[in-house]
Amino acid sequence: MEQLKEKYEKFKAWQIKPHEVVKLSAEKHVCATCGTEFHGNYCPRCGQKAAIGRYSFKSAFLLFLDVWGLGNRGMFRTIRDLLLRPGYMIRDYLNGMQMAYFPPFKMFFLLIALSVLVESGLNVKFENTINKTKKESVQGLNDINTNTQINETDANKIVTDTFDIIGKPIIVQTAQNKHNKVININGESIETKILKKLENIVNWIIDNQTLVSFLWLITLSLPLYLFFHKNPNIPDLRYSECFVAMVYITNMMTIISTAGSFFLPGKSTAIELLSYILSIVPMKQLFGFSYKRTIAKLIGAFVLLTIAGITLIVMIVCLGIYLLHLL
Numbered sequence: 001m002e003q004l005k006e007k008y009e010k011f012k013a014w015q016i017k018p019h020e021v022v023k024l025s026a027e028k029h030v031c032a033t034c035g036t037e038f039h040g041n042y043c044p045r046c047g048q049k050a051a052i053g054r055y056s057f058k059s060a061f062l063l064f065l066d067v068w069g070l071g072n073r074g075m076f077r078t079i080r081d082l083l084l085r086p087g088y089m090i091r092d093y094l095n096g097m098q099m100a101y102f103p104p105f106k107m108f109f110l111l112i113a114l115s116v117l118v119e120s121g122l123n124v125k126f127e128n129t130i131n132k133t134k135k136e137s138v139q140g141l142n143d144i145n146t147n148t149q150i151n152e153t154d155a156n157k158i159v160t161d162t163f164d165i166i167g168k169p170i171i172v173q174t175a176q177n178k179h180n181k182v183i184n185i186n187g188e189s190i191e192t193k194i195l196k197k198l199e200n201i202v203n204w205i206i207d208n209q210t211l212v213s214f215l216w217l218i219t220l221s222l223p224l225y226l227f228f229h230k231n232p233n234i235p236d237l238r239y240s241e242c243f244v245a246m247v248y249i250t251n252m253m254t255i256i257s258t259a260g261s262f263f264l265p266g267k268s269t270a271i272e273l274l275s276y277i278l279s280i281v282p283m284k285q286l287f288g289f290s291y292k293r294t295i296a297k298l299i300g301a302f303v304l305l306t307i308a309g310i311t312l313i314v315m316i317v318c319l320g321i322y323l324l325h326l327l
């Protein structure tokens, strides 16, 4: 038990300060490219690495990764730190340790691309879960649609004859419900039209995950900044810093959920949920509030966002109804 505690204390110390950079050696190098004599790891004139050996598998592999911009700047260290000490890593990055970590936005786009790849078949079951999600959501919308269409059948019967003559939207009363329904020229009700639009929107969201995630991040960062900008660790947090932190936290969540959809394709909802819960950890480590306050603030931010979202939807619906009445 004591040993376990000691190990945990050691781990905690490592989380806060994981590595000391080794001092430069006094060894002199001659640049293999330009011939400049220098101390250190890189030639100050042309950037050539001091340590050059024969090509190894490792250096070849790094060069291969470099094609996608992955070979440099500690991709693996960033993934490890995002999983083991995310909040402290973000603090270090914001404090200027930029060369040690993979840049946040580049990582964001690469990870989303990877997650799409995994969801579209690169997983242990070779299962395309994107198509499945699409089919299911479209099916769900169709179910709603058929329900409303049954109600409209009678209404359509009454108006079929008058359509050709008038050729303009007509207001009819259905037998089942006394609501006024606007039927347009094609015999499609407004509901059907709205559902079709919704179907398009759902498909667009599934097809444009990167853009949607990015827009979602921008939206979410506003209430989060409001709740976290005055914090014990970074008293004068800027919005841009908050946004970078959020991008890294999203990267952490994408790593976890992508691992989930790789090993459990189609059944990764629980892991995705877990990644949301785990996002509390970096918030706590970075801003220094207690877990209780961090959770309270997160809930506050989401409630604010929900209220804002509902207000926006109500406004759009009201505007829509107003425009319909003008027609």
Ligand SMILES: [Zn+2]
Pocket (backbone or CB within 6 Å): 031, 032, 033, 034, 035, 036, 043, 044, 045, 046, 047, 048
């Ligand atoms: Zn050189």
